[in-house]
Amino acid sequence: MAIESAARPKSLHDAVLEAPFYIPATAPAARPRHVLKHDDTFIVLDSHGDIGAAAGGPDGLFHCDTRFLSHLEFLLNGAQPLALGANVRDDNTLLTFDLTNPDTYFENHLVLAKDTLHVVRTVFLLHDAAYQRFTIRNFGVHSADVRVAVLFDSDFADLFEVRGLRRKHHGTIRKELCPAAMLLLYEGLDGRLRRTRVRFDPAPHEITQSAATYRIHLGPQEAIAIDLAIDCDNADPPILVTLRRALRAIHRNRRAASYRVSTVECSNDLFNEVLCRSMSDLYMLISNTPQGPYPYAGIPWYSTTFGRDGLITAMQMLWLDPRVAKGVLRRLAAYQAKADDPAADAQSGKILHEMRSGEMAALREVPFGLYYGSVDATPLFVMLAGLYFERTGDEATLVELWPAVEAALSWMDQWGDADGDGFVEYQSASEQGLANQGWKDSQDAIFHADGHLAEGPIALPEVQGYVCCAKRLAARCARRLGLAEKASQLEREADRLARRFDASFWCPEIELYALALDGKKEQCRVRSSNAGQVLFTGIAPPEKATKIADVLMGNRFFSGWGIRTITSTEARYNPMSYHNGSVWPHDNALIALGMARCGLREPVERLFKGLFEAATYMSMRRLPELFCGFRRGRGRGPTLYPVACSPQAWASATPFTLIEASLGLEFDPPANEIRLRNPCLPSFLDEMLLRDLQLNGASIDLKLRRHPSSVSVEVLERRGSVQLAVIK
Numbered sequence: 001m002a003i004e005s006a007a008r009p010k011s012l013h014d015a016v017l018e019a020p021f022y023i024p025a026t027a028p029a030a031r032p033r034h035v036l037k038h039d040d041t042f043i044v045l046d047s048h049g050d051i052g053a054a055a056g057g058p059d060g061l062f063h064c065d066t067r068f069l070s071h072l073e074f075l076l077n078g079a080q081p082l083a084l085g086a087n088v089r090d091d092n093t094l095l096t097f098d099l100t101n102p103d104t105y106f107e108n109h110l111v112l113a114k115d116t117l118h119v120v121r122t123v124f125l126l127h128d129a130a131y132q133r134f135t136i137r138n139f140g141v142h143s144a145d146v147r148v149a150v151l152f153d154s155d156f157a158d159l160f161e162v163r164g165l166r167r168k169h170h171g172t173i174r175k176e177l178c179p180a181a182m183l184l185l186y187e188g189l190d191g192r193l194r195r196t197r198v199r200f201d202p203a204p205h206e207i208t209q210s211a212a213t214y215r216i217h218l219g220p221q222e223a224i225a226i227d228l229a230i231d232c233d234n235a236d237p238p239i240l241v242t243l244r245r246a247l248r249a250i251h252r253n254r255r256a257a258s259y260r261v262s263t264v265e266c267s268n269d270l271f272n273e274v275l276c277r278s279m280s281d282l283y284m285l286i287s288n289t290p291q292g293p294y295p296y297a298g299i300p301w302y303s304t305t306f307g308r309d310g311l312i313t314a315m316q317m318l319w320l321d322p323r324v325a326k327g328v329l330r331r332l333a334a335y336q337a338k339a340d341d342p343a344a345d346a347q348s349g350k351i352l353h354e355m356r357s358g359e360m361a362a363l364r365e366v367p368f369g370l371y372y373g374s375v376d377a378t379p380l381f382v383m384l385a386g387l388y389f390e391r392t393g394d395e396a397t398l399v400e401l402w403p404a405v406e407a408a409l410s411w412m413d414q415w416g417d418a419d420g421d422g423f424v425e426y427q428s429a430s431e432q433g434l435a436n437q438g439w440k441d442s443q444d445a446i447f448h449a450d451g452h453l454a455e456g457p458i459a460l461p462e463v464q465g466y467v468c469c470a471k472r473l474a475a476r477c478a479r480r481l482g483l484a485e486k487a488s489q490l491e492r493e494a495d496r497l498a499r500r501f502d503a504s505f506w507c508p509e510i511e512l513y514a515l516a517l518d519g520k521k522e523q524c525r526v527r528s529s530n531a532g533q534v535l536f537t538g539i540a541p542p543e544k545a546t547k548i549a550d551v552l553m554g555n556r557f558f559s560g561w562g563i564r565t566i567t568s569t570e571a572r573y574n575p576m577s578y579h580n581g582s583v584w585p586h587d588n589a590l591i592a593l594g595m596a597r598c599g600l601r602e603p604v605e606r607l608f609k610g611l612f613e614a615a616t617y618m619s620m621r622r623l624p625e626l627f628c629g630f631r632r633g634r635g636r637g638p639t640l641y642p643v644a645c646s647p648q649a650w651a652s653a654t655p656f657t658l659i660e661a662s663l664g665l666e667f668d669p670p671a672n673e674i675r676l677r678n679p680c681l682p683s684f685l686d687e688m689l690l691r692d693l694q695l696n697g698a699s700i701d702l703k704l705r706r707h708p709s710s711v712s713v714e715v716l717e718r719r720g721s722v723q724l725a726v727i728k
Contacts, residue, residue: 032619033059034086034095035299035647038125038250039287040064041232042303047083049097049121049132050074052153058162058300061130061196063232065304065358067162068196071153071210072230074121074134076101076146077112081119088620090276092284093250097121101146116140117218126246132228138218148214150204150228154196156186158360163301167365175209182207190362197231257283257293260692260699262320264659267687271612271655273621278655281622281647282317291334292327298625298645305355307332307377308439309649311384312586316653318384318391319665319693325388326397332381333404337372342429345373345437349411351381353437366432373433374441375426378408378416379466383537386473389480393669393696398477405474409490412467419457422500423517424467427456438463439587440530440565444572445579446516449525451571454518461513462530464501465537468494472538498539506544511551513540515566527551527567529587535594545598552591553603560632561614562588562607568629575629575639582641584626585611586650589657596661601680608658608682614638615655623651659688663704664727667695673723674700676713681706689716698722 032047041063045051051059051072061069074081084098099119104112120135138144154173161167171188180203184196204212216224264275286293289305295317296302297309310332314325335355337346344367345353353374361369385405389398416424426437436445438460446454475490505513507523513531514523532552534540540548551557556567559575562583566573575581592607610632615623617637625648628639659665664677674695681688681704690702698720705712713726 032086034088036088036092036095036123036125037284037296037299037303038127040303041125041128041130042299043123043125043130044300045095045097045123047086047097048074048081048099049086049095049123053080060157060162061230061232062159062300062303063128065159065356065361066194067157067159068154068194068232069130069152069198069230070155070157071151073151074099074119075149075151076117076119077104078147078149079104082114090280091251091254092280093124093254094247095123097123112144112146113140116144117146124246124250126250128232128234130230130232131246132230134226134228135223136216136218136226137223138220141220143217143219146216146218148216148226150200150212150226151210152182152198152212152230153210154184154186156184156188156194156196158358159301159356160358160360160366165360165366167360171359177207177209179203180207182209182212188359188362190359192359192362194233195231197229197234199229199231201227201229254283257286257288258321260694262693263691264656265689265691266685268684270616270621271685274612274615274623274655277621278623278652281652282313282649285647285649285652286324289327289331291331293324294327294331295324295649298648298651301643301645302648304357305331305335305352307352307354308374308380311377311380312590313649313653314384315380315387316586316589316650316657316660318387319660319667320656322388322392325384325391326394329381329385329388329397329401329404332377333401335370336404336407341372343367343432344369344371345429345433346370347372347411347415349378349407349409350415351377351408353377353434367430371433373426373428373430373437375416375424375437375460376439376463376466378411379424379463379470381405382408382412382470382474383466386470386477389477390473391667391669395480399481402477402481405477409471409474412470413493416467421521422497423459423504424463425457425459425517427458427519438530440528440579442577442579444577447524447526447572448518448522449571454516454524456519458519459517460530461501461505461516462533462537464497464505465534465539468497468501468539469537471497498541501539502541502544511547513548526570527557528570529557529563529565529584529591532563532591532594533587535598536590537594538597542598545595545600549595549598549600549603553606558606558610559583559629559638561610561627561638563591564629576641578626578641581629582626583614583629583638584651585614585623585654586648586657589650589654589661592658592661596664599678601678604658604661605680605682608662609684611654611658612682612684619646622646623654624648625651669696671723672696672698672721673725675725675727677727679704679711679713679726681711693722695722696720700724 034045043061046054053073060067081099086097100115101117103114118137122133176183181199186194206213286295295313297306310328314328317324335352337350350372354368354371356368360366471490471494475487479487507514507525515526515528516524573581592604596604624646625644626641630639663679666675688704692699700718701716703714
């Protein structure tokens with residue numbers, strides 16, 4: 001049996017890259033992928049539980065933006081086992097792979113028939129280590145002699161290399177053999193020493209620099225277990241915990257994270273599966289940071305602190321778990337820019353876009369160590385602060401955050417509006433940074449009707465909505481803090497922006513707001529979903545809402561599964577593109593929230609139904625970051641986007657936003673009242689149970705029933721003095 005170290009994978013040729021941080025899809029994945037995450041560590045495995053054994057896919061054990069294990073392969077008698085199935089626990093704590101042996105021949109004679117050995121491969125993460133247990137059982141009537149090999153290696157690739165960027169120089173990898181373990185070390189060009197420790201229990205009969213081998217004799221019905229632990233970046237190995245103890249610790253952590261979270265249960269079992277997967281994915285993606293819980297954006301490419309993603313996800317989760325919003329706000333306030341740094345697109349008061357801790361970020365080969373190149377994170381920060389206060393009445397946290405809120409408001413008025421035209425715009429301060437800095441940040445995402453790319457500075461419609469809403473919410477916060485003059489000033493600024501926005505962005509010929517204003521203040525007359533997000537911020541006059549909804553729900557926009565990012569008639573439309581024709585669940589959720597707040601219930605139900613039915617076709621009922629915008633066909637599911645993150649935080653939160661939109665959920669802490677404003681249920685839900693809806697330390701359980709033209713609401717249990725109001 002030949003055992004070779006896994007070579008560093010080659011990236012896509014430079015000529016193919018469309019943009020500096022484009023994520024290529026170089027080959028089809030031969031095996032489906034499965035993921036787990038715990039804080040700053042995540043693992044991507046194929047359908048056998050292997051890493052790097054099949055083509056395609058970003059396999060690996062990753063920690064703090066570095067791949068600490070690039071090859072992990074399990075062999076029986078020198079051959080890959082056969083996969084029987086793979087399952088993940090509902091709470092995302094444990095992956096289980098069922099394997100069996102293939103037919104094994106010696107000198108043309110069958111010596112071990114297939115399906116004789118059953119291998120249960122159990123995988124879980126705890127802190128910065130991955131654990132696997134191989135339980136091998138002989139179901140044959142005769143004894144079996146088996147040679148088990150576990151191949152392993154690490155390339156210590158930076159995550160951006162795994163994404164496709166090519167590097168000219170690397171540090172040095174060396175290996176040290178230890179008792180029952182192998183230590184892989186990488187001396188990086190950034191001066192850091194990174195370690196991967198691969199440990200086995202019991203000790204293998206033979207261990208080399210790239211493989212551990214066992215010679216096993218199993219009698220009929222006999223079983224044996226082999227434990228494997230892979231530690232990332234530990235100078236001293238932690239105690240090798242038993243599977244039982246580790247799982248208890250994981251379950252304790254998960255229960256603590258989701259304690260006192262509002263829950264939803266419905267009459268539709270498929271939708272319950274969607275909700276279960278979404279909730280589990282959200283709490284897997286949430287990392288414990290020094291400032292509190294923070295939802296990392298997505299696996300595999302964005303498992304880190306992202307400003308925009310964290311803020312929007314926290315907004316989506318605000319009704320069911322406001323603690324997440326508090327953690328997001330405190331973390332982003334801690335990393336708010338204090339000075340001008342063009343290389344990082346930073347100016348005083350600006351909110352972080354992305355944080356990375358890999359070697360390439362440390363060496364500034366990519367600008368994302370602490371990178372501030374997003375135009376929307378700063379107004380979204382102020383929005384979330386105001387929404388959090390309105391949801392909780394937590395004045396102590398508001399006082400703590402107020403200096404950061406004021407600094408963010410100052411950034412909007414000064415750096416954000418550098419030309420003084422009243423609109424917040426962006427233009428990258430660094431050639432290495434992102435060219436587009438809204439949520440549609442692809443190189444080709446902002447363009448004119450004839451297809452040519454817009455040149456900056458660029459003003460986006462949804463960003464003006466965020467700014468307007470942020471100032472109105474900040475005004476209410478300022479008034480609560482006794483800053484009446486500041487509150488009045490912010491209200492005047494918001495009203496003035498709303499008037500100027502409608503006059504400058506509305507395009508009568510497309511019956512929508514423009515995709516953008518370019519550097520010459522010319523409209524990009526492109527029909528885009530950005531115009532839909534304007535509705536939930538309240539910047540658009542009410543009479544425009546129905547017209548916008550009619551356009552968005554027309555055949556050119558609505559695919560049958562959701563609203564596309566642009567219509568099928570635009571010059572750059574491509575249903576397989578990242579931002580120019582695909583469907584993004586979170587984008588649809590925010591549009592639905594806006595439509596609901598404008599009283600447009602019928603399009604909300606259509607969006608809800610389309611996205612739910614899309615989820616039923618997805619693996620594990622998991623809504624991905626995005627999917628292709630092809631028109632829905634009879635008896636067919638949606639077409640997947642090949643390199644979408646799955647799970648992705650704001651996609652996972654989408655079902656809960658759609659529930660919020662449908663029920664018209666509102667919270668009023670001073671009145672100690674929860675409100676349902678014109679609630680409705682989509683046609684696929686007859687009943688919905690909401691448990692532990694919380695306000696001011698009290699909580700309430702509700703049952704909603706759908707009737708032909710209305711929804712009835714029943715209070716099942718009330719804990720404390722919280723009141724319920726149903727407004728129709």
